Amino acid sequence: MQTVIIVLHLMIVATLIGAVLLQKSEGGGLGIGGGGGGGGFMSSRGTANLLTRTTAILAAGFFITSLTLSWLASYDRKPASVINQVPASQTQPGAPVAPVSEGGGLLDTLKKQDQQQSQPAPATPEPPRSQ
Numbered sequence: 001m002q003t004v005i006i007v008l009h010l011m012i013v014a015t016l017i018g019a020v021l022l023q024k025s026e027g028g029g030l031g032i033g034g035g036g037g038g039g040g041f042m043s044s045r046g047t048a049n050l051l052t053r054t055t056a057i058l059a060a061g062f063f064i065t066s067l068t069l070s071w072l073a074s075y076d077r078k079p080a081s082v083i084n085q086v087p088a089s090q091t092q093p094g095a096p097v098a099p100v101s102e103g104g105g106l107l108d109t110l111k112k113q114d115q116q117q118s119q120p121a122p123a124t125p126e127p128p129r130s131q
Contacts, residue, residue, distance in 0.1 A: 002072050009065040016058040023051050 005065055005068055012058055012061045019051055019055045
């Protein structure tokens, strides 16, 4: 549901940007208006009214989808304390990890190599070595 609204929101945003850029500005800008007289599809006044209505409808859609997305994001949110959280799976340090499967897959091979190469940490800190 949220993905559909996000896609709709992005389509509205792209169309809204296009509608705003097509409007005639004081300086001429990217406006499609212009001194053409008479026989076009729409007069410059009709084009301005159409773009104004389109911009208003797209702006309303933008606000509605924005509010809907913010409501969906906060729908399942519950207050929680960071202090009282316990990690989901705590294991003892140095405890052996049970293999997931005995298959001969690439990940299992890499995991075995990593376990063979890992060495326990030294009991006391070592001073830095010069190169």
